[in-house]
Amino acid sequence: MCVYNVVHELSLCLPPSSKVHGSFQSLLYPNHIFLPPKGPGWECITSGLMTSICAALVTRFNSKNIKIGTVRKHIKNAHIEMWGRVKLMDSEEGDTIWASCVGMVPQDSRDATYVRYLALVDVYARLKKFKPKFEMRTFYSQLEHIILIRFSDDACQEFQIQMGSDIILASIRRCKLDKDQPLEALGLHFHYYSNLGRHEVIGIESIKCLVGRVKDGGHGWVVMDCSGSLARELYEGDNDFENDLR
Structure with a gap:
């Protein structure tokens, strides 16, 4: 007798849809599942990282003319968590990305802390006489922290966001790509880099x-982006993510 279509039933692995114990999913981030390890955020936040977090929040609230001093005042009373992993639910399997500074990254597998992210860049940033013109550009970085922030009701009222809203940020260090990229000429999304830049904080949705990532003895490191052109996105003008928090 032959039995068919029982691969999942006989598998010793959890099915992709199984919920991991201790995981968390926010209503505002339906395409993300946050996975342990998890810990209180204040223990991991340096003064420099806190400054970057506050600056990122000011950018997020830019349409409300919120000053960084106001953010610093309210973040002292905010609930903050650090998560060790995030699973991107953009496919049946999804990518599980590790935060390099939280928990223990497995040493017996590939380094799952390097990511591709998108950011708006003002092409006239150095020309003060020109009106800002933003373009969506692709960058590569190492993810260091996944930061969940939940402000008090008073802060939410001042920031004009829904009470109890989760704001989830990512602390990263951007890969400083080399000027010479011989593999790009072959149509490959393989990029050489030598070191990492300064800390930055972006929205996790970016x-x-x-x-x-592989080591190349002659050129340093190579970032390999195999996501394909279909995963690229186009910028269609202003789209304030914080509007979803109202």
Whole structure:
């Protein structure tokens, strides 16, 4: 007797839809599942990282003319958590990305802390006489922290966001790509880089996928982006994510 279509039933692995114990999913981030390890955020936040977090929040609230001093005042009373992993639910399997500074990243597998993310860049940033013109550009970085912030009701009222809303940020260090990229001429999304830049904080929704990384003895490191052109996005003008928090 032959039995068919029982691969999942006989598998010793959890099915993709199984909920991991201790995981969390926010209503405002339906395409993300946050996975343990998890810990209180204040223990991991340095003064420099806190400054970057506050600056990122000011950018997020830019349409409300919120000053960084106001953010600093309210973040002292905010609930903050650090998560060790995030699963991107953009496919049946999804990428599980690790935060390099939280928990223990497995040493017996590939480094799952490097990502591709999108960010708006003002092409006239150095020309003060020109009106800002923003373009969506692709960057590669190492994810260091996944930061969940939940402000008090008083803060939410001042920021004009829904009470109890989750704001989830990512602390990253951007890969400083080399000027010479011989593999790009072959149509490959393989990018050489030598080191990482300064810390930056972005919205977790800006991270689009996990990327690979290999050592090249002659050029340093190579970031391998195999997500394909279909995973690229186009910028269609202003789209304030914080509007979803109202």
